[in-house]
Amino acid sequence: MRIALVVNREPHEADVWEGESLLFALRERLGLPGSKNACEQGECGSCSVLLDGRLVCACLVLAVQADGHEVITVEGLGDGDQLHRVQEAFLEAGAVQCGFCTPGLVVATVDLLERVPQPSDDEIREALAGNLCRCTGYAKIFDAVRLAAGIQP
Amino acid sequence: MGDGTVPRMHQRRATTTAPARPELELGRVVPAERRLDGVPKVTGQFAYASDLSAAGMLWGHTLRSPHAHARIRALDLSQALAQPGVHAVLTHEDVPGQKRYGLEFADQPVLAFDRVRYYGEPVALVAAEHPEQARRAAARIRVEYEPLEPVADAPRATELPPIHDHRWTHGHGYLDDPRPNVVRSLVIRHGDPDAGGDVSVAGVYELGMQDQAFLGPESGLAVPDGDGGVDIYVATQWLHVDRDQVAPCLGLRPEQVRLHLAGVGGSFGGREDLSMQIHAALLALRTNRPVKMVYSREESFVGHVHRHPARIEAEHRADRDGRLVCVRMRIVLDGGAYASSSAAVTSNAACFACGPYAVANALIEATSVYTNNPPCGAMRGFGAVQTCFAAEAQMDKLAAALAVDPIELRLRNALAPGDTLPTGQRVSGSLPVAEVIRRCAELPLPEPEELPRDAIRLPGGAGNTTRGEGVRRGVGFALGFKNLCFSEGFDDYCAARVRLFENAGGELVAEVHCAAAEVGQGVTNVIAQVARTELGTENVVLAPHTTATVDSAGSSSASRMTWMAAGAIRLACRAAREELERRGGALAGGEIGVERVYRHPRTWPLDPDTGQITGERAHVAFACAAMRVVVEVDAELGLTRVVWIGAAQDVGRALNPQAVEGQIEGGTAQGLGLALMEEISTRGGLIDNASFTDYLIPTALDVPPVESVLVEDPEPDAPYGVKGVGEPPTVVSTAAIASALRDATGRELARVPVRPDDVVGL
Ligand code: FES
Ligand code: FES
Numbered sequence: 001m002r003i004a005l006v007v008n009r010e011p012h013e014a015d016v017w018e019g020e021s022l023l024f025a026l027r028e029r030l031g032l033p034g035s036k037n038a039c040e041q042g043e044c045g046s047c048s049v050l051l052d053g054r055l056v057c058a059c060l061v062l063a064v065q066a067d068g069h070e071v072i073t074v075e076g077l078g079d080g081d082q083l084h085r086v087q088e089a090f091l092e093a094g095a096v097q098c099g100f101c102t103p104g105l106v107v108a109t110v111d112l113l114e115r116v117p118q119p120s121d122d123e124i125r126e127a128l129a130g131n132l133c134r135c136t137g138y139a140k141i142f143d144a145v146r147l148a149a150g151i152q153p
Numbered sequence: 154m155g156d157g158t159v160p161r162m163h164q165r166r167a168t169t170t171a172p173a174r175p176e177l178e179l180g181r182v183v184p185a186e187r188r189l190d191g192v193p194k195v196t197g198q199f200a201y202a203s204d205l206s207a208a209g210m211l212w213g214h215t216l217r218s219p220h221a222h223a224r225i226r227a228l229d230l231s232q233a234l235a236q237p238g239v240h241a242v243l244t245h246e247d248v249p250g251q252k253r254y255g256l257e258f259a260d261q262p263v264l265a266f267d268r269v270r271y272y273g274e275p276v277a278l279v280a281a282e283h284p285e286q287a288r289r290a291a292a293r294i295r296v297e298y299e300p301l302e303p304v305a306d307a308p309r310a311t312e313l314p315p316i317h318d319h320r321w322t323h324g325h326g327y328l329d330d331p332r333p334n335v336v337r338s339l340v341i342r343h344g345d346p347d348a349g350g351d352v353s354v355a356g357v358y359e360l361g362m363q364d365q366a367f368l369g370p371e372s373g374l375a376v377p378d379g380d381g382g383v384d385i386y387v388a389t390q391w392l393h394v395d396r397d398q399v400a401p402c403l404g405l406r407p408e409q410v411r412l413h414l415a416g417v418g419g420s421f422g423g424r425e426d427l428s429m430q431i432h433a434a435l436l437a438l439r440t441n442r443p444v445k446m447v448y449s450r451e452e453s454f455v456g457h458v459h460r461h462p463a464r465i466e467a468e469h470r471a472d473r474d475g476r477l478v479c480v481r482m483r484i485v486l487d488g489g490a491y492a493s494s495s496a497a498v499t500s501n502a503a504c505f506a507c508g509p510y511a512v513a514n515a516l517i518e519a520t521s522v523y524t525n526n527p528p529c530g531a532m533r534g535f536g537a538v539q540t541c542f543a544a545e546a547q548m549d550k551l552a553a554a555l556a557v558d559p560i561e562l563r564l565r566n567a568l569a570p571g572d573t574l575p576t577g578q579r580v581s582g583s584l585p586v587a588e589v590i591r592r593c594a595e596l597p598l599p600e601p602e603e604l605p606r607d608a609i610r611l612p613g614g615a616g617n618t619t620r621g622e623g624v625r626r627g628v629g630f631a632l633g634f635k636n637l638c639f640s641e642g643f644d645d646y647c648a649a650r651v652r653l654f655e656n657a658g659g660e661l662v663a664e665v666h667c668a669a670a671e672v673g674q675g676v677t678n679v680i681a682q683v684a685r686t687e688l689g690t691e692n693v694v695l696a697p698h699t700t701a702t703v704d705s706a707g708s709s710s711a712s713r714m715t716w717m718a719a720g721a722i723r724l725a726c727r728a729a730r731e732e733l734e735r736r737g738g739a740l741a742g743g744e745i746g747v748e749r750v751y752r753h754p755r756t757w758p759l760d761p762d763t764g765q766i767t768g769e770r771a772h773v774a775f776a777c778a779a780m781r782v783v784v785e786v787d788a789e790l791g792l793t794r795v796v797w798i799g800a801a802q803d804v805g806r807a808l809n810p811q812a813v814e815g816q817i818e819g820g821t822a823q824g825l826g827l828a829l830m831e832e833i834s835t836r837g838g839l840i841d842n843a844s845f846t847d848y849l850i851p852t853a854l855d856v857p858p859v860e861s862v863l864v865e866d867p868e869p870d871a872p873y874g875v876k877g878v879g880e881p882p883t884v885v886s887t888a889a890i891a892s893a894l895r896d897a898t899g900r901e902l903a904r905v906p907v908r909p910d911d912v913v914g915l
Contacts, residue, residue, distance in 0.1 A: 017285065033204035034197020038368040038418070039450040043845035046368060074197035087195040091187050094811040097819065098673025099194030100368040100418030106195055122609050128853040132845065134368050134419050135673050137818035138853045140811075 003067040007032065008076025016063040023047045025063035026073060034074040034103050038132070045131030048104035048111075049073045055111040074103035077110060086110050089148035090141075097135035105131045109145050118149055182686040182719075182873055185809035189677050189695070201416035202388035203372035207443035210374070211240055213429070213436045214287035214446070216277040216294050217455060218269035221838025222303040222316065222525040225267060225276070229295035233279060236293060238286035240440045243278040247435060250404030256394065256426050256530070260321035261491040263402050263431050269298070270316055270490035271527055272839045273455025280436040280444050303525035303838040307487035308464055310334040310522035317523060322492055328761045336488045336521040337496040339503045341764030343575040346516030350470030350478035354550040358467065358543040359904040360887075361832030362487070363460035363823075365532050366850050369418015371448040371456045375433035377441050382409030383434045388417040390424045392668050392698065393705035402431050403438065410434070414698035420672040421823070422531030423457040425710055426493050454843035458493045458530030459833055461486040461521065463502070463539040469547045475557045477566050479514040480507045480547075480575075484540060486521040486529070493530030495521040500641060501536030503764065507575055508544040509586045509634040509777045510566040515575040517764070525838040531710060533823060534883040537635035542905060545631040545888035549895065559892075560594045563632050563779075577765040582774045583876070585803050585866040590632060592862045593779035593801035601626055602796075612785050613792030614854050623787045626796075627897025631889035634777035637868075637877045638713040641771050642758040647717035648704035649725040650748040651684070653733060655740050656692070663688050663729070666696040666748075669706040669718045674879060675812040676714045682808060683719050683872075687726035704750065712776065712877025713753075715808065719872040720751035754870050774868050778802040778881035780821070780889035783857075786897045791909025793829060795855070795890060801862040805876030810863060817861045817882045824886025826851045828894075832906050 004013045007030060014029040023040065026049070027033045036046035040059040047058040050072040058071075077084040086109045089095075096102050105128065112119060112127040119127065124145050133141060146153065193199035230242045245252060245266040252266065253259045265276045277294050281287035304313045311332035322336050323329075330338035373387035382405060389395050392412040400410040417424070429446040436444040448456045463486050470479040484502050488495035503519035532538075552559035567586040573579050602610065604621040611617040612624060639645035650666040665684050671677045677695060684693045696702065707717055728747040733740070757768025783796040800817055807813045830849040834842045842848045867874025887905055895902050898912055 017283070019285065027204070028206070032197075033200075036201070036368070036418075037203055037447070038370065039845045041450065041844060041846060043450075044368065074195075078196060083192070083195065090195050091191045094188075094815055096188055096191055096194050097675070097815055098367070098369065098417060098419040099190070099199055100201060100673075102194050103197045122607055125853045126609060130852075132368060132850060132852060134366055134421070134823070134850060135819045136815055137820075137822035137851075137859060138856050139818040139859055140815055141853070 001064055003064055005066045005068065006070040008072060018064060020063045021059050022061040022063050022066045023058035026058060032073055032075050036100055036103055038100060045108060046101055046104040048107040048131065050107065050111065055108060074107055077106065084110065086113065086148045089144040093140045093144035093147050095136060095140040095144040101131060101133040105133065105141060109148065113149055118151060182682045182808050185678055185682060185812065188675060189681060190671065199416050201369050201418050202386065203370060203447045205374040205386055205415055205445060207374060207376055210443040210445055211280040211282060211440060212284040212287045213433050213444045214279045214284065214291045215275045215432060216291040218265065218272060218274040218276055220269055220298055220300050221272045222301040223269050223298040224301060225265060225269065226297040226299055228277065232293040232295065233290040236286065236290035238282035239279060239290045240442065241280045241436055242290065242294065243435055243439060247439065248402055251401045254398045254402050254427060254431065255492060256494055257496055258321040258492040260317065270525055275432065278432050278436055280440050304334065305525055305838050307462065307522050307524050308485050310524050316490065316525060322496055326758055326761055327496065334523040336492050336523055337499045338520045339499055339764055341503050341515060341517040341575050344514035346479065346481065346514055348479040348514040351473045352551065352554050353468060353470045354547055354554050355468040356546060356550065356903055358465045358546060360463045360539050360542055361906055362462040362527065362529065363532060363827045363831050364454060364833050364848060365421040365423030365457065367419030367421055367423055370450060370453045371428040372446060373415065373429050373433055374443060374445045375437035376443045377437045383437055384411045384413060385430055385434055386413045386415040387430055388415050388424060390420050390670050390672060390710055391708035392670065392700050394708065395427060395430055396700045398427055399430050399434060403434055411699065411701045414670055417670060417672045420709065421533045422535065422710060425531045425708060426458050428456045450845060451843045454840060454848065455527065458528045460532035461488065461498055461529040461539065465540065465543040467543045467547050469551050471551055471555065475555050475562045475565050477510055477512045480512050481516045482506045482540065482543065484519040487524055487526055488521040489524055489526045489528035491528045493528050495530065498536040500759065501635065502540045504576055504772065505537040505635050506540040506544060508541065509568040509632060511568050511572045512575060517575060526835055527833065527840060533820065534635065534880050535711065537633065537884045538887060541633035541884050542888045542891065545892060546903065549892055560590060560630055564590055576759060576771055578770045578772065580775065582870055583805060583866045583868045584775050584777060585864055586777050589777050589779045589801045589803050589864050592864055593781050593799055596781060596799035596860055596862065598628065598783055599797045609854065612787040612794040613790060617787060617790065617792055619787065623789045624785050625788055625897045627784050627786065627893045629782045629889050629892025629896055631885050631892050632777065632779045633881065633885035633888060634775050635880055635884050636772040637711065637776055638716060638753050638773045639711055640756050642756055645707055646750050646752045647706045647721040648748060648750045649721035650703045650746065651725040651729040652744060652746045653729050653740065654744040660692055661690055662692040662694060663690060664694045664696055665722065666703040667706050667718055667722060668698050668700060668703050669714050670698060670709040672709050674709065674714065674816065675809060676709065676718055679715050679808055680718055680722050683722040684726055687723055688730060703748065712880045715877055716871045716875050717751060717753065719875055721749060723872050724749035724751050774870060774876065776803050776876045776881050778885045780885045782889045782893040784890065784893040784897055786894060786912055788898055788912060791912040793894065793912060795825060795857045797857050798859045800859060800882060801864055802878065802881055803876065804863045804865060804878050805868040805871060806865055806874040807863050808873065808875060813863055813878050814861050816878045818859045820879060820882030821859050821886040822851050822856045824883045825856060825890055828887045828890035828905050828907060830906050
């Protein structure tokens with residue numbers, strides 16, 4: 001099947017199998033492997049993208065369901081060479097180790113701060129509970145979120 | 154950053170202490186900067202192994218055994234070969250070289266023949282145009298199995314029929330143990346193992362099988378070079394040891410097989426053994442097309458080795474003053490179907506069984522066995538996790554029996570440089586155990602939190618429907634240590650190559666080659682920091698990590714890579730600088746290339762009969778950590794919450810304090826997982842929870858704040874005084890959390906992960 005969608009503000013078309021996920025289409029058909037594939041079962045959040053501005057697991061959305069819709073992935077957050085402030089904060093806080101969780105967490109954090117510009121610690125934990133990280137123990141990820149939100153410790 | 158809109162990072166909670174031995178002139182490296190791979194990682198540009206692609210690429214898929222133990226009667230590939238898009242279907246008959254491989258012993262078939270010995274064992278391979286075509290074709294391969302009785306109960310394995318016809322680990326300088334299914338037995342006899350004390354405590358402890366659960370699934374891309382050789386781009390921990398296992402199975406010379414490091418999505422020991430490397434190469438060489446393989450999460454759970462489940466019987470004897478007189482332990486480790494690194498894990502479990510305490514007498518018996526359970530091997534902490542859990546529970550029991558404060562009891566027995574370990578080795582380097590205990594104990598505990606409060610901060614979180622009336626608080630403490638680098642006579646080295654040249658602007662540039670695997674720990678930053686320090690230039694370029702241009706770096710494991718890479722880079726840089734000076738300080742259009750190999754101080758094997766050292770040392774160096782934990786439990790609902798963790802760790806010298814804290818926080822979280830939730834559940838050898846839905850790892854809701862103290866006491870034998878820091882927090886945190894849960898519940902909790910039923914006492 002042929003689908004047409006807007007990814008990171010650019011129109012794209014792709015031929016996909018009907019069973020293919022949006023994640024597979026992004027990674028393998030559109031050359032955007034930034035969204036990650038740690039479980040492909042909706043459990044880890046490493047594939048988080050914004051679909052029409054809503055945070056979704058791209059592994060749980062069929063590629064055909066995204067036909068005619070708009071997707072923002074981690075590759076589309078910055079402005080040219082300028083990092084998004086959430087990306088900056090992840091670097092500054094040391095929230096990146098292997099980095100496999102990072103694209104999903106960065107997208108999820110962007111979504112959180114859009115909805116709740118000054119989240120409490122509990123709100124941060126709750127919002128990011130669907131994004132697994134195996135390396136950092138989350139402490140520096142929380143630091144990064146607070147940093148991006150301009151929350152003084 | 155620092156543009157005014159975003160505040161600078163707040164002062165970290167972590168503190169460091171001044172070196173205890175300032176007379177050691179070890180030199181400081183230039184300060185760390187942000188992660189060198191940081192920008193690509195936050196923008197999605199970093200190429201992990203699963204992100205690779207090549208023109209004309211096919212997808213590989215592995216058909217795996219649905220049985221834990223079965224005889225293969227027949228294989229029929231005809232239907233699979235007839236599927237659309239399929240380019241190759243391979244079995245063991247298509248392995249041109251050695252049919253078996255292995256990290257330490259080549260006991261594992263590349264593709265099963267005659268028998269399968271574990272659930273998920275690779276049987277056949279398919280390459281097809283689309284991954285779904287490959288999966289569907291694999292499902293059409295007919296395998297006729299004759300199921301056999303699995304050996305599933307590790308403590309009984311030595312009485313059951315052997316699962317291997319050959320004794321693969323026999324004759325490698327280990328204790329001659331004639332029982333069936335033994336991978337390795339090690340007995341450490343120290344002093345008088347029958348020495349009695351005034352007080353004795355005993356217990357039987359068990360640990361479930363933990364999974365590394367790195368987020369980046371096993372993946373790689375094999376590209377035929379058109380000349381009979383192959384390039385393999387893969388996420389691994391040790392490129393050269395992969396090459397040395399892959400080449401013989403392909404029937405190729407080592408230089409025909411080039412391993413290149415692709416982005417690694419975490420490893421934690423789970424990438425020490427091969428996964429898809431030989432398989433993808435076989436398919437690529439057969440089809441003459443690039444072949445990519447990416448494991449699903451379910452496949453990843455059977456695609457790598459796990460942490461050994463253990464059963465440990467322990468007895469601790471002490472005098473009235475609480476000084477340890479004798480420790481006796483019997484340890485059984487379930488190695489699963491193939492040896493992997495079980496022999497070394499056995500040794501580690503035994504050598505660190507007593508903990509960082511001075512013990513005059515000990516009898517430690519450790520055995521790893523073959524079973525038809527999933528193969529077990531390396532995972533962060535490597536044997537020391539299991540015995541730390543038992544030993545620290547015993548120390549708490551001893552403290553209770555003697556009515557001594559548990560921290561005080563540990564201080565009274567703390568090991569110090571100059572003391573002798575149960576193997577007879579004298580601690581000659583840095584090991585500030587008492588200091589680590591004190592610094593951890595000094596951390597103020599958080600005040601108990603008021604009730605009522607948001608359910609997110611109750612045990613069990615939103616799943617707790619009470620108002621917190623059943624909440625009880627507990628405080629625990631634990632101490633642990635382990636070795637750094639490879640041990641027991643292993644020739645452990647790291648190579649580095651430096652090329653000095655002038656760029657177009659006439660500036661000196663250093664190109665640094667080192668095959669050290671960056672697995673997320675940040676070793677690339679260490680390499681760059683050391684090169685900048687030694688060469689006094691900012692113009693340092695890191696070449697790709699590959700077997701093609703430089704000798705082995707050894708493994709990114711055993712808390713060794715920072716030490717070894719720093720040693721090798723320093724040697725190579727100094728040699729390059731000397732050469733530059735010899736040339737009068739200028740290259741004059743030429744260039745300098747030097748390769749150097751760094752070795753840490755030599756180690757010797759343990760005596761197979763006594764477990765005593767046969768030379769100066771069996772281990773190079775040690776690192777310890779202490780942890781204090783506050784938990785809350787709802788003793789009626791069986792729910793738990795870890796409220797706070799305070800850690801003090803012996804880090805030698807922290808080259809990059811933020812990264813060291815990251816290792817402590819992450820390592821602690823993995824230990825928390827083993828304490829509370831992580832266990833690969835098997836029935837008759839079959840895994841029944843191979844997904845993140847059923848195998849739970851800690852989330853942002855489960856991990857508490859970790860306050861860390863970095864205790865800096867430089868290691869005299871290591872470059873710049875560094876120590877590896879990845880493993881000690883994982884060694885100790887499971888034990889510390891269990892200790893706090895015991896305090897809160899009053900129950901023995903002798904098995905981890907602790908289940909709700911155990912908390913309630915069902
Ligand atoms: S890959 Fe989509 S949630 Fe894990
Ligand atoms: S940094 Fe490795 S999974 Fe988060």
